Amino acid sequence: MTDLPTRVGVVGGGTMGAGIAHVFVASGAEVTIVESDDDRVAAARQALERSLQGAADRGKLPEGTDVEGLVARTTVVTGVANLPSGTGLVVEAVPERVDLKQEILGAAAERCPDAVLATNTSSLSVGAIGRGLPPGRLLGMHFFNPVPAQRLVELIRPPEVGDDLVEQVRGWVEALGKTAIVVDDAPGFATSRLGVAVGLEAIRMLEEGVASAEDIDTGMELGYRWPMGPLKLTDVVGLDVRLAIAEHLAEELGDRFAPPQLLRDKVARGELGRKSGQGFHRWD
Template sequence: MDARPTTAVIGGGTMGAGIAHVLLAAGSPVVLVEADGSRLDAAAQAVAASLDGAAQRGKLPEGTTRDDLVARLTPTTAVEELPADTALVVEAVPERVEIKQTVLGAAARACPEAVLASNTSSLSIGAIAAELPGERVIGMHFFNPVPAQKLVELVVHPGTSEATTQACRDWVDALGKTSIVVNDAPGFATSRLGLTVGLEAIRMVEEGVASPDDIDTGMQLGYRWPMGPLRLTDVVGLDVRLAIAEHLTRELGPRFTPPQLLRDKVERGELGQKSGRGFYDWS
C-alpha cells in the first residue's frame, strides 16, 4: 500500500470514525481530533472496531493488517497541534455553522496548505467558508456507513479553487469511491432528493397508506433501491432527518415541512438504529 500524505478528521462520531477508517485504508496517516479525552478514547476504539470488522470480512487492502492501520492513527484533543504538512482536513462535528467555522479555522491556521472539507449534509458551504480561506474550503459529503458507501458528494461554493476540487477528486479516487460535484445550494443534490422521498414515505405511514416495511419493499423491488426510505431514515437518524427538514423548510419553503409523525417520534426518543427504535425495532 502506497503511503499518502497526512490527513486529519475532526469529530469522532459515527461519520468521523468511518472517514478515518477509509483514509487509513487508503494509506494515509490520520490525526483524529475530539473535544475531550473520554470522547477521544471512544472515537479511537470505534475506528479500531470498524477496522476489525473490515479485517474479518477480508476488506482491508492486500498486505495490510488491522494493527498496521491502527498504528497510523494519532488521537488528539488539540486541533491547534495538527501537523503543518497535513494535506486534507475533514470535519464531522455537529451540524452548526459556527462550530464548523471554529474547528476549520483552527485547522486552517495550523495547516496552511490543507484542503478544508466539511462533511455537512445540508449546511451552506459558502456560509462555512465566510470566515475561512475560502479557496481551500469544500464540502466532502460522505454517506453512512462510510466504508461501504461508494459515493462522496463534493460541494463547491463560488470561492472554491479548481485545485481544491481536483485534490478532493483525487482523494475520493484513492479511497476507491466515486465523486460527484454539486454547486452549493440548500440540501445539495443527494440530501435534497433523499429527504423528499423520505418525508413523503413518512407521510404515507402517517396517513395509513401502507406499513413501513411494505413501503420500503416497494422501493427496493420496484425502483431497485438498496434500502427503503424508512429504513434509511432509521439508519441516518430521525433527529438528523428532522434537523435537515427544518433547515430546508427555512431555505426552500413549506414543501419540506416535517410530518408531525417525525416530530412525535423524535420527541419520544425514537431516533432509529442508534436508539433501538424508529420506524423499525433495532433492539
C-alpha cells in the same frame, strides 16, 4: 488519479469521523483524529479499531493487511492545535452547527496553513461555514454512512473554489476507491435534497395510512432496487437528524420540505431510530 496527502486530519471521531479515518488510513495516509477530551479520544480509537477489524474479518481489506499497523498510523489527539502542521487535508465531521464548524475550521486553517479544508456537512451551506476562512480553501466533502462501504462522495463547490482544487480533491476520492459527484452549494445539495424529499413523502404515506412501514420500504427495495427503504434509512440516519435537515430545507426551499407531524411526534417521544431501538421500525 491523484496521490493522497501524506497526512490527513479528521476532526470528530464519531461514526462518520471514524469511517473517514478508516478509508484514508487503509489507503495509505497517516491520519490524525481530533477529539474534544480524553474520554472521546479513547472512544474514537476504539471505533476506528472496530471498523478496521470488522472490514478485515469480512474480507474488505487486502489479504494480509496488518490492522494493528493501520491503527498505529493513526493518532488520536485532543484539540485542533495538536494537528501536525504539515497536514495536507483536514475534514471536519462534527455535529451540524455552523458556528461549531466555523470555529474548528478556522483553527485548522491557522494550524495547517497549506491544508485543503473540507466539511462533511450533509445540508448546511458550505459558503456560510466558510465565512471568515481564507477564500478558496474550503469545499464540502460529503461522505455517506457507513463510509468504508459507501462508494459515493458528494463534493460541494462554493463559487470561490477553483477548478484545480475540485479536480485535486476528486483525485483523492478516486484514490480512496470511491466516486465523486460535484454539485453547487445549494440547499440540501443533490443527495440530501432528493433523499429527504422521498423520506418525508414516505412518512406522510405512513401517517395517512396508505401502507405499513414494512410495505413502503419493501416497495422501494424491490421495485426500485433501493438497498434500504426510505423509512428504514431514516431510522439509520436518525429521526432527529432528518427532522433538523427537513426544518433547514423548509426554511430555504419552502413548505414542500415541511416535516410531517408524525416525524415531530416520534422525535418528541425519543423514538430516534436505530440508535434508540425504535423509529419507524424496531431495532434489537
